[in-house]
Amino acid sequence: MLAMFCTPTKGSLLLRSIAAPFDVSLDDTFVPRRNMSRDALKEGIDKGDTFWIDLVDPTSEEITWLADVFDLHPAVVQDLRREDRRPNLMVYPDYLFLSLFQPMMATKQISGQEIHCLVGEQFFITVRNSTGDAIEEAYNRVAMNADSDGD
DSSP: OGGGSOOOOTTOSEEEEEEEOTTOOTTSOOOOEEEEEHHHHHHHHHHTOEEEEEEESOOHHHHHHHHHHHTOOHHHHHHHTSOOSSOEEEEOSSEEEEEEEEEEEETTEEEEEEEEEEEESSEEEEEEOTTOOHHHHHHHHHTTOGGGBOO
16 A cells, blocks of 8 residues: 555655644544645645655755755754764754664664654654665655645
């Protein structure tokens, strides 16, 4: 069933994302939106939707978009553009920035795959490269609802 949803590719106009509308009531059938355009995400942010954006192998332009939309501190933007090889937690007024590592086994050696996380009141953003699979598996579980594609 995982093949039923699209995964935006590098350079795609869609960002890998899952959004829960702000105005869902307990009586409504909840259907999250997935893989939204930057414009649709910005509109959801402005409306107060809750969402997860998962940037995989992000382009410089995608990181610049995040920085502009979320008013990210320059130190955070700098960390998003490189791999530090050290865990880190920075607390800002509107979000937390966390760099952590997924253990990876390769040729009988253990290494760490860096994952950057931004956590705010209504958002969770992951920025990572495509070699790690922990976030991939979590995203796929959340996104299994086949009715939630599109803007």
